[in-house]
Amino acid sequence: MICANCKKSSENLLNSFTRLERLHLLASAAAMARSIDQGPAMDREISSSVVTKRLISFPEQEQQALLEYLKRAVGVEIKLGSCAHGIQIIS
Numbered sequence: 001m002i003c004a005n006c007k008k009s010s011e012n013l014l015n016s017f018t019r020l021e022r023l024h025l026l027a028s029a030a031a032m033a034r035s036i037d038q039g040p041a042m043d044r045e046i047s048s049s050v051v052t053k054r055l056i057s058f059p060e061q062e063q064q065a066l067l068e069y070l071k072r073a074v075g076v077e078i079k080l081g082s083c084a085h086g087i088q089i090i091s
Contacts, residue, residue, distance in 0.1 A: 003083045006053050013057040023066075026054040030070040033078060051078050 002010075013022055029050045036047045051070070055063055067080055 002052060002056065006049065006083050007056070009053045010056040013054060017057075019058075022054060022057050026051065026058075026066065026070070027073075029054055030074050030078065033076050034074045048078055048080070049083050052080055052083070055080065 013025070017025065029047070033044075033047045033051060036043050055066060058066060067078060071078060
């Protein structure tokens with residue numbers, strides 16, 4: 001579950017970047033998650049939020065496969081649906 005702001009951000013990504021550009025941004029955010037993983041809990045929450053927004057800009061049938069690949073590639077657990085905004089959550 002994500003907030004309305006995160007959903008809107010992912011839709012903006014979809015309309016602003018090509019699929020390959022979004023894949024590059026997603027991979028970059030996931031790679032950074034490795035260095036952030038040992039930091040403070042809030043940093044991990046922000047990192048997961050960034051990955052989530054990029055991931056949901058892809059079609060649903062691709063999201064889980066991309067998430068699993070990124071988890072294996074970077075070696076950290078990405079908490080899909082994480083949102084650091086603390087506002088109303090939508091499905």
